[in-house]
Amino acid sequence: MDAVFALVDCENFYVSCERVFDPSLRDVPMVVLSNNDGCIIARSAAVKDAGVPMGAPYFQWAETLDAMGTAVRSSNYALYGDMSRRVMTELEAEALRLERYSIDEAFLTLPALAPDALRRQARRIQRRVRRRQGVPIRVGIGPTKTLAKVADERAKGHDGRYVCPTGDALAAVLRTLPVGEVWGIGPAYSSLLAEHGVTTAEGLRQCPDAWLRKHLTVVGLRVATELRGTPCLELEDAPAPRKSMIRSRSFSGRLYALGDLREAVATHAQRAAEKLRAEELVAGRLGVFVTTKKFGDPPHYSNAAGAPLRPATNQTPTLLDVAGTLLRAVYRDGPAYKKAGVRLQALRPEGTGQGHLFREDTDEDEALMAAVDRLNREMGRGTVGFAAAGVAGRRDWTMKREMRSPHYTTRWADLPEARA
DNA sequence: TCTGGGGTCCTAGGACCC
DNA sequence: TCTGGGGTCCTAGGACCC
Numbered sequence: 001m002d003a004v005f006a007l008v009d010c011e012n013f014y015v016s017c018e019r020v021f022d023p024s025l026r027d028v029p030m031v032v033l034s035n036n037d038g039c040i041i042a043r044s045a046a047v048k049d050a051g052v053p054m055g056a057p058y059f060q061w062a063e064t065l066d067a068m069g070t071a072v073r074s075s076n077y078a079l080y081g082d083m084s085r086r087v088m089t090e091l092e093a094e095a096l097r098l099e100r101y102s103i104d105e106a107f108l109t110l111p112a113l114a115p116d117a118l119r120r121q122a123r124r125i126q127r128r129v130r131r132r133q134g135v136p137i138r139v140g141i142g143p144t145k146t147l148a149k150v151a152d153e154r155a156k157g158h159d160g161r162y163v164c165p166t167g168d169a170l171a172a173v174l175r176t177l178p179v180g181e182v183w184g185i186g187p188a189y190s191s192l193l194a195e196h197g198v199t200t201a202e203g204l205r206q207c208p209d210a211w212l213r214k215h216l217t218v219v220g221l222r223v224a225t226e227l228r229g230t231p232c233l234e235l236e237d238a239p240a241p242r243k244s245m246i247r248s249r250s251f252s253g254r255l256y257a258l259g260d261l262r263e264a265v266a267t268h269a270q271r272a273a274e275k276l277r278a279e280e281l282v283a284g285r286l287g288v289f290v291t292t293k294k295f296g297d298p299p300h301y302s303n304a305a306g307a308p309l310r311p312a313t314n315q316t317p318t319l320l321d322v323a324g325t326l327l328r329a330v331y332r333d334g335p336a337y338k339k340a341g342v343r344l345q346a347l348r349p350e351g352t353g354q355g356h357l358f359r360e361d362t363d364e365d366e367a368l369m370a371a372v373d374r375l376n377r378e379m380g381r382g383t384v385g386f387a388a389a390g391v392a393g394r395r396d397w398t399m400k401r402e403m404r405s406p407h408y409t410t411r412w413a414d415l416p417e418a419r420a
Numbered sequence: 421t422c423t424g425g426g427g428t429c430c431t432a433g434g435a436c437c438c
Numbered sequence: 439t440c441t442g443g444g445g446t447c448c449t450a451g452g453a454c455c456c
Binding site: 033034035036037038060062075102219240242243249295296 | 421423424425426427429430
């Protein structure tokens with residue numbers, strides 16, 4: 001059966017999640033902040049209308065937002081992750097196939113019905129998610145993923161649903177779409193295209209293949225081909241195995257001493273190792289990076305180093321050891337460090353690939369890790385840890401998250417109460 | 421004073437091998 | 439003075455995404 005793509009996008013997702021559980025937020029402008037309460041990463045309609053851009057630093061807009069009576073929340077990823085799963089379950093019931101594209105977006109395939117029937121189906125999906133989970137969504141439908149994305153953009157002015165037209169009507173739509181708003185065309189490709197006189201999606205569609213291939217790599221060629229209506233990107237309903245994992249945080253203040261950075265890096269390494277074991281993976285490579293702030297006056301300093309792990313492992317002591325060595329290699333005395341992190345790469349499932357002739361993880365190692373994980377799972381994160389990561393409570397580099405909402409759906413103590 | 425975090429894919433170039 | 443050619447693997451860096 002012929003199928004079309006639909007992109008479903010949750011409107012102002014984090015804001016919408018907060019509003020589901022706190023009705024007093026529904027009629028006021030609202031934003032949700034990134035970690036460290038640094039950037040604005042979700043905005044209600046009123047805040048968007050006021051011209052506050054996505055990703056803007058909060059401190060630059062705090063006064064404006066306050067004057068509007070804006071409610072402000074720190075991000076609560078436990079809540080958003082759980083709400084995302086609920087929404088995806090609803091969408092699954094309405095789709096032929098579904099790909100979870102991000103926490104707040106999914107690609108669906110739908111039977112290739114006439115446009116009117118597709119619009120009705122889009123409306124049904126919107127109502128279902130709204131009624132059962134309280135989250136408003138938009139639905140954009142087209143013959144390729146990229147055109148479904150275009151349709152999703154257009155849906156903003158059309159009750160949150162839009163079916164991509166064909167022929168001249170499509171060309172007319174694409175002529176009004178700035179090329180930088182096309183999925184896959186970022187700032188660098190945008191300005192490169194502009195230098196060659198291409199400023200709209202329609203212009204991109206008409207670029208010669210060879211030129212695209214040369215200047216925008218196969219990525220750009222695929223985008224253009226998809227805009228022409230020929231699918232290049234499949235629906236990925238089986239999630240691809242993860243290839244890398246990053247754990248990092250900005251510090252709420254600045255750090256100078258190697259000892260402080262060592263605690264931060266060790267904490268990230270420890271968390272990454274736990275996550276690795278939870279997903280039954282081992283890492284074949286470990287990287288450590290440090291950086292000073294990105295903005296303001298130079299000098300800035302950032303550095304990174306990596307090393308292979310032989311054999312690939314998920315054992316905390318090994319990762320702490322290697323991370324410590326790499327940190328000494330990237331650390332310089334002097335810079336005001338703002339961020340540090342750990343990256344695990346070359347991930348593969350436990351028990352696959354080559355072992356190591358002289359250094360196998362022993363049963364005792366694995367038993368120890370299993371015991372640590374169980375204690376932390378059952379008694380709360382941080383119950384047992386490694387000394388290298390420092391002692392919770394006396395760390396002075398942990399992040400700021402001063403306005404977080406309760407864990408409504410994932411912690412018993414935070415469950416909302418209903419009163420008659 | 422205050423600017424997030426976590427991913428993927430593609431390409432070029434070096435190391436290494438025969 | 440003369441100094442091959444082709445293949446694979448790995449890594450770093452750039453670009454993009456939400």
